[in-house]
Amino acid sequence: MAVDRRGFLKFVAGVSAGVMVTPIPWKLLDDASIWTQNWPWIPSNVDGASTYVSTVSKLCPSCVGMKVRLVGDRPVRVLPDDNHPLSKGGISSLAVAEAQMLHSPARVKRPLKRAADGAYVAISWEEADALLAEKLAAAKGSLACVSGDETGSINDVLSAMTGKAGSSNFYLMPSEAQPAAKAVAAMGGEGQLGYDIENSDYVLAIGANILESWGTVIRNRAAFKATRPHGEEPAATFVFAGPVQNNTAAGADQWVPIKAGTEGAFALGIAHLLIKAGATADAADFSAFARLAGTFTPAKVAELTGVNEDQLKDVAKALLKARRPLVITGSEFGQGTGAASVLAGVAVNMLLGGLNRKGGLKLLPVAGPVVDGAMTRAEMLGKDFVAYMSRINAGKDKAPAAMVFYEANPAYALPQAAKMAEVLAKVPFKATFTTFLDETAMLCDLVLPVPMGLERLDDVATPYGSGQALYCLARPVAPMPAHVKPAGDYIIALAGKLGMDLGVGTWEEVLQAKARAMGADWDSLMDGNVHVSSSTVNAQPAFGAGMLQKGIATKAAEGDYAIAPVHKLNVGTAKTAIPPYNNKTIRRWELQGKELYVAMNGATARKLGVMKHDKIVVSNKSGSISARVNIFEGVMNDTVAVLMGLGHTAFDQFSKGKGENVMQLLTVGFESGTGLSVWNMAGATISKA
Amino acid sequence: MEIKEFKVKWGMAIDLDKCTGCGACMVACQAENNLAPIADASNKIKVMNWLVVYELSNKKPFPEHDVAYLPRPCQQCGHPPCVSVCPVVATDKNEEGGIVSQIYPRCIGCRYCMAACPYHARYFNWLDPVWPEGMEKALTPDVSVRPRGVVEKCSFCHHRFMKAKDKAIAEGRDPEALADGDYVTSCAEACPNGAIVFGDLNNPDHQVYHLSRSKYASRLLERLHANTQVYYLSRREWVRRQLDNYLDNEKVKG
Amino acid sequence: MEKNYSLPADHDLFPDGAKRCSLMQFMAWMGIVGVVAAWGLYAAYKVLSTGLGVTALDDYFGFGLWITFDLAVIALGAGAFFTGLLRYILNIDPLKNIINLTVIVGFICYSGAMLILVLDVGQPVRAWFGYWHANVHSMLTEVIFCITCYLIVLIIEFIPLVFEQKQLDRIPVLHHIAHNLHVMMPLFAGVGAFLSTFHQGSLGGMYGVLFARPYVFRDGFFVWPWTFFLFVISAVGSGPVFTVLIATIMEKMTGRKLVSWEIKSLMGKIAGSMLFVYLIFKFLDTYGWIEHILPHAGLTFDQNFYGNIYGQWLLWAELGVCGVLPCIILLTPSLRNNPALFYSAALLDCIGITINRYVFTVQALAMPVMPFDSWETYAPNWAEWGSSALIIAYGAIVLSLSYRYLPVFPQEKKLNATKA
Amino acid sequence: MADRHLHPANGNSAPSQFGGAAPFFVGLVVALILGWWAFPQMLFSQKHQPVRFSHKVHMEGAGMECKSCHFLREDGSYAGLPTTESCAECHSEPMGEDPEEARFIEEYVNTGKEVEWLVYQKQPDNVFFSHAAHSVDSCNNCHEFTETELCSQCHPNVAETDEAPVYYENKLTKYSKQTMKMWRCERCHANPEHFGTTRSSNACYVCHK
The missing domain is CATH 2.40.40.20 (Barwin-like endoglucanases)
Incomplete structure (x- = not known):
């Protein structure tokens, strides 16, 4: 039978009619739309059992406590930890995505070496070990080491290694802990300044960005939360003095605009008014201080700081009226401030009887070093990295032969950043232990990847700003990537290779020793608990008026x-x-x-x-x-x-x-x-x- | 106006005097609900964010200036402008608890609901979501990942409601009578200032019940009668005044 | 049949007695249109393959150029249903001379709008959910159903015209179909008028029901928001003159008379009358909006406008220059019969309706409802312009082919004969 | 070509009219066969479990129960399938002679890799299914299901099989052929009689995530 065109058309018509009563068009229509909900290029949910591990953030400067939710072995969420004194049911905007940052594209995945042409090449750990050992051995006493970890025992290891290499050039990256330590020293006191925000009913933050970035900010904010029940009158007053109506000012009851960097003058203006109102303190140099404060009349303070005189007087009055006032001085951006403004702030607290008082200023005990040859915390905080760099720049100090950075990014984070990068360029060999490929890593000859806080065992000892001495562990909750190595054990081994005896065999031993020094129970720490001590250092410090007078001359x-x-x-x-x-x-x-x-x-x-x-x-x-x-x-x-x-x-x-x-x-x-x-x-x- | 009422009504009370605008809630929300990060998030009106923190100003010059921050999740309206307009029933308000649902595989992406919502709580997937390589490992299993071409919005972390009910069942409790705190959203949980309180607006045992009745509490754009389930509290009159449109001669409550 | 080489190669396909340009010339024209279409196809491809992220639309402007374009062409395409209504139901016989063109224009507008919608929805593969999972409460559902049904009606109305093509008409089956469809045309015109009225109305209703958008919210008249009626009447007040404008453009391009002046004038008069009715309601509506809806929402009139881009000039242009002015011209016989004024009025009328659809779509979304929110602006990008141009190119192709091969204009032979 | 149209076909004679209809019916039958028989074959691909697992051996031989592996966790979530780790509690070393067991130990237990079991009722990501809510307790308010009967409402009863059933994957959607579609959930959820006893309303968010 010949198929003519008409026959073919009929056949097509038959097929068309037939297809309509088969599942083909309808099933395809339906499946096509189901396909759109299951596109293979869109990630899908991977189920598993949920577990929660308490730990602490080594990434967030607030050292916020956190609970990590794992699904199977994957950390998926960082949640607040109700039981951690540095979380108290809150989490910082930085730490909350820490689980996601484990997979950050900026992570260094394997050791990198700068080749002759300036490009980075991936090398094996053996090669990296050899190179680092060779350079450090060659550098001998001309070694400098910079740590960006302010609270960890890694500093004991790093400073011990630096010391055993015959160098005193171990530095912490600048923060507010250094001027505070200088202030305590000038006062003849000891220990670390602690701020009992929780128990205060009037918190005056001069410069200190206490509700956004200053100190143990999530703890600060938990105190803020506790004192202002939702929809009711607050039980404590928060006042912020600073040049910008920042996030702290947004939460505070009152914003007192003062120029940047005039925190000390403002505090002395308050001191002046308090002394005029009869406030005094049992300190050797009270009269010297009173003389100094006497020159900070409201008019002068207004001129220096740009404050409204009435507002200054109101604040002083309110401080006198408050039962447990607390004054915190600091820098809005967490660094760069001098000891004088801290001294002035402490002075106001002393005038208000706030030293070692509930809701006042505390002197917190500090644990000693646990590694042979390590610096004490006071020694570490006494070292000024920016000053060191400036000396090198001015030719007053020789550039070291080798510089080792640990989780520090001075190429980005130091003042006069461009100048600092130039100074860093003068150092012939630079190596960095880092998680991310940061600006400093881009200047280094050797980049050594370290695990993130969620992947390693690490510790946090009384961060600056905390109201109590405390100690806790960051526990590894995520599997460590294949080609990264934790710095603690690595440096201990490296020191051994260089013939230095640090007196410890493993990183865990260091932490256990630190726990003992802090009076904490290791097993409890490993369960995710935090060791908290309410003890304070008994001291009768002076105002440090002499130092204050020199420093305050802005x-x-x-x-x-x-x-x-x-x-x-x-x-x-x-x-x-x-x-x-x-x-x-x-x-x-x-x-x-x-x-x-x-x-x-x-x-x-x-x-x-x-x-x-x-x-x-x-x-x-x-x-x-x-x-x-x-x-x-x-x-x-x-x-x-x-x-x-x-x-x-x-x-x-x-x-x-x-x-x-x-x-x-x-x-x-x-x-x-x-x-x-x-x-x-x-x-x-x-x-x- | 027909307002959907339920025995349980999940709601929020957000204290604008406690919010300092840190953004922890926004990040927590993204991580919890599997929102993809974006390299350039400058175009704020084309960037996916179920929860946005707005900045409010009293519009006075320095030094009289005051600032406030307002987190805006989906308001879960009792009389939602978005639901009735959806041509394919991809969004609905029908479940006990009163959360406005959004079903991604049903949505055809016509965006009519976005036009209807004055709170800009609804977002469109303009492109397929992309995670940096490996970061998809940090996705939670609780919320399905949305392809391009569909609308999404804050669900009050509805999956946490489901989990809370399952937990109650497993523990032999009544899943219909969850205690205060059994179910909270990710933003409320994360907020370090405790600015966001979450719970059942109909249950006197829940804190939000009382907060929603505070003289300082009002809702966004109340006079449009969307009857939202998110209450905002502020002791500041100027802040309350910005929660709705008022003519110059009109007074604001509280 | 003897070959006549002075005639275009495809002259066998021309309508009886019609003179057409050479095939080369026609292909050249098609080429120009084709380039535009190709650009538009590329834009459409990018949109479908990458997602709507390639457009300038954003979360504030979920609707933009495309929806404005759709609403405008659907309103302007209303010449089809309204002329059909007048011709077949009310028996205004002279309109038979333009009814074919209105059907084609209507078909282009509606099918073009559907094509744009395929791009505009985020998940075109799921578009059928609109029928299968319909939400009866949504105005958009009403729109989807009515537009689809009406497009089918338009196709049915278009079919006889296609079958009347000289060569096709020789096939008895097609001839009979065309003839029978012609007989039934009043029925389709009636169904079309009904459907079209409803969806023009529901398009307006789509905005009127947005109770949280005070710029477009209009309280109900029984169950319908005011905009329901405003959109219907404004469409019939502009659709007829849009068809006339199209006819006139075709005349200019082909150099042949296609529709007599009387017919054009009649269409103008019809549109003018409807525009007059529309303006009465529109002014009442605007007054009610300012005095009732806005204060009720705590807003003032001024708060609805912003800068130049969303300034009050848009309102005055829509109501005055593009409303009252063309209405006067179209309704005053002496003015209407001046071609220059007539065409200007027709153009202004169409622009006015387009402004109306634009502000309802874009300005409504630009306006912040939350007091702390800000005005945002929207400008379409190449992807949206390109795909809109595609639809215009598509329209040009359909019209060109129809003109060349189908007996669209019954008066053509006579008008050009008398001229000669 | 034009000629044909000018001569009306001799369409009035009965035989040729019948002959004229034949191609239509041929087409119709072809389409029906294609649509009802060939198409389903083409749409689905057959897959087998990555490891041959005998439920029978574990149930009868080892005396295990369903909930030894498929249990509700304390937080109310459902464990679904066992992890390699839990299998390794017994199978750290081969317990029998089966080469498949040896392969399992070598490929999975020794490497810690999870088995990518094919789940016949695997629901899409956008579905939230609560095993806790669909319990014997709540269903037996009215029904009289045994646990096996209840589970078998959705899952194939494999307790006594030696070999797992073939898994059919839809080539287009990538979902299992046996996955329950929404209408099957709605047999209960859209049934008003269920609302009072099970609180199983048919609201979207009851089942979607």
Whole structure:
């Protein structure tokens, strides 16, 4: 039978009709839409049993306690830990995505060596071991070591290794713990300053960004939470003094605008009013202090700090009225402040009878070193890395032959960042133990990957700002990636290879020794419990009036406009950069694409003749940054607020090339008396771009 | 206005005087609900965020300026503008507890619900979600990952409600009578300031029941009668005034 | 049949007695349109393969150019149902001379809108959920059903015209089908008018029911929001003149008279009358909005406008220059019969309706409802323009083919003969 | 071609009309066979479990119970399938002669790898199914199910089999052919009689995540 066209058409018609009464079109239509809910390129849920492990964050500067939820062996969430004194049911915006950061694209996955052409090549650990041992052996006494871990016993190991190499150049990255330690020393006291925020009914934070980044911030905020029942009148008053209406000011009952870097003068102004009202303290140099404070009249303080005199008097009055007032001085951005402002703050507490009093200022005991030849904590905090770098820069000190960094990112995080990078370049050999490929790693000859806090055994001993001495362990909850090595054991072994005897065999021994020194029970710590001690150091410290007088003589900042760096934990730290999950929390007018926005108030903008979104250049002798203008009325006159934590030149797509690094603009000066490097008073000129 | 009422009504009371805008809730939300990170999150109106923290200003110049932060989850309206408009019943308010559901495999992505919602609580998957290599290992098994082309929104961590019920069943308790705290959202759990309180608005044993009745409590855009299940508290009059549109001569309560 | 080489190669397919340009010329024109279509196809491909992220739409502007375009063409395509209604149901006989064109324009507008919707929904493979899992409470469901049904009606109305093509008409089956469909046309016109009224209305209703969007919310008239009626009447107030504009453009491009002035004028008069009715309601509605809906939501009139992009000029342009002015021209015989004024009025009328659809779609979404929220702006990008251009190109192709091969204009022969 | 149209086909004669319809019916039958027989074959691929597991041996031989492996965890979530670790509690060393057991130990126990068992009723990610809620306790408010009967409402009863059934995977959707679709859940969930006793409303979020 020949098939003609008509027959064929009929056949097609038959097929068409037939197909409609088969599952083909309908099943395909349905399955196609089911296919859209199961696209193979979209990740799918992987189930498993949930377990929860209590640990502490080594990533977040607040040392927040946390509970990690694992599904099978995968950490998927970081949750607050109700039982941890540094969490109390809260979590920081940085630590909360720590489980996700385990898979950050910026992680270093294997040891890297800088080749002759400047590129990095992956090498084996054997090769890395050999190279490091060779260079360190060659460097001998000319070794410097920098640690970015402020609370861990790794510093005992690192400082012991540095010491045994015949060098005293072990440094911690700058923080507020150093000026505080200097202040305690100047007062003739001992121990570490602790702040009993929980029991205070009036907390005056001068500069200290206590509800966002200062100290054990999640604990601070738990205290804030506890004193203000939802929808009721607060049981404690929080007052913030600083140049920007930052997150702490947003939570505080009162914001007292004062210029950046004038915290000490403001505190002395308060002291002046308190003494006038009859306050006194049982200290040897009270009269010297009273004389000094006497010169800080409200008018003078108003001139120095830009504070409204009435507001100053109100605060002093409220402090006198409060039952358990507490004054905390600090820097809005957690560094760069001098010992004088701490001394002035402590002085106000002493005048208010707040030393070692409930809801006041405490002197917390500090555990001694547990590794042979390690520095004491006081010694460590006495070392000033920025000053060291400045000395090298000025030719007063020789650049070391080798520098070892441990979880530190000085190439990004130091003031006058560009200058500091130049100084680092003078060091012939640099090695870094790091989790992420940061700016410092990009300058190093050898990059050694270390596990993240969630993957290793580590410890936290009484972070600065804590109200009590405490000790806890970070326990490994996630499997360690194949090619990273924990630094503790590695350095102990390395020291052995170099013929140094640190007196310990393993990293765990170090931690056990530290636990003993802190009076903690190891087994309990390993169960995730925190050792807390309520003991304080009994001391009768003086005001340190002499030192204070020298240090308080603030010099005016360069330029017509003040720089106020704004520190927010959600933007990450120098060590972490912007965590992938935190990009969305950066506010719209803080960063747009690659452009930084800086904030100023309307009056300042009018004075400059700029409007929102206008491009400006902020510059001083240290450097310059270009940015766009955002108008925010919560900034003092003649001040620009600049968000910290941007302008990374390393890390990954979530951080690199976004905005500018405010550290470029911060100029290092030296405090008279203590010689401490300070950079909390930066000025700049602003021009339209 | 027909308002859906339920025996149990999950709701929030957010104290705007306690929120300092740190963003922990936003990050916790993303990690809990498997939202993908994004390299450039500058375009805030094209970036997926079930919970957004808005910045409120009293609009006065320095030094009279005051600032407040307002976390905005889905308001889980009692009379949701979004539900009735959905042509395919991908979103509904029908379950005990009163959470507005969003079913991703049903959604065709017409975005009518987004046009309807004045809170901008609804987000569209403009592109397929992408995690940096390996980061998908940190996804939770609790919430399905959404492909491009569908709308999503805050679910009050509904999966935690399911888990709380399962736990109650396993322990022989009544899954319909969860105690205060048995079920909380990820944002409320994470907030270090305790600004967000979560619970049953109909149960006097739950804290939110009382907070929602505070003289400082009001809801967003109340006069539109969406009848939301999220209450905001502030002792500051200017903050309360920004929770709804008021003509100059109108007073605000509290 | 003897070959006549002076005629275009495809002259056998032309309508009886119609003169058409050479095939080369026609292909050249098709080529130009094809380039635009290719660009649009590329845009469409990007949208479908990558996702809607390639557009400038965002979470504030879930609706943008495409929805504006859809609403506008659907309103302007209303010439089809309304003319059909007048021609077949109300027996206004002279309209037979333009009814074919209105059907084609209607078909293009509706099918084009459907094509755009395929791009606009995030999950086109699930588009059939609209029928299978329909939510009867949603205005969009009503729209989906009505548009689909009406598109089918338009296809049925278009079919006889296609079958009347000179060569196809020789096939008895097709001839009979075409003839019988013609006989039934009043029925389809009636069904079409009913469906079209409903979905024009429900398109308006889509916005009117958004009670949390005070810019577009309109309290109900019984169960219907005001916008339901406004959209219907505004569509019939502009659709007829849009068809006239299309016819006129075709005349300019082909150099042949296609529709007599009387018919155009009649269409203008019809549109003008409907526009007049619309404007009465629209002014009442605007007054009610300002005096009732806005204060009720705690808003003032001024708060509904922002900068230049969403300024009050849009409202005045829509109501005045593109509303009252064309209405006056179209209803005043002396003005209407001046071609320049007439075409200007027709154009303004169409622009006015487009502005209306634009502000309802875009400005409504731009306006912040939460007091602490900000105005946002929206500008479509190449992907949206490209795919919209694709639809215009598609329309041009369908019209060109129809004009060349189908007996669209009954008056063509006579008009051009008298001219000669 | 035009010629054909000019001569009306001799369509009036009965035989040719019948002959004219034949291709239509041939087409119809072809389509039906294609649609009802060939298409389902083409749509699904057959898969087998990665390890041959005998429920019978474990139940009868080792005296285990269903809930030895498939149990509700303390938090109310369902353990589903056992992990390699829990299998290794017995099978750290071969217990019998079966080469499959030896292979299992070598490939999985020794490496710590999890077996990618094929789950016949595996639900999509967007489904939240609570085994805790679908318990004998709640269902037997009205029914009189044994545990096996209840489980068999959804799962194949494999307790007495030596070999696991073949797994059919939909090539397009990648889901198991046996996966319950929504209408099957709705047999109970959309049944108003169930609401009062089981609280099993048919609201979307009751089952979706």
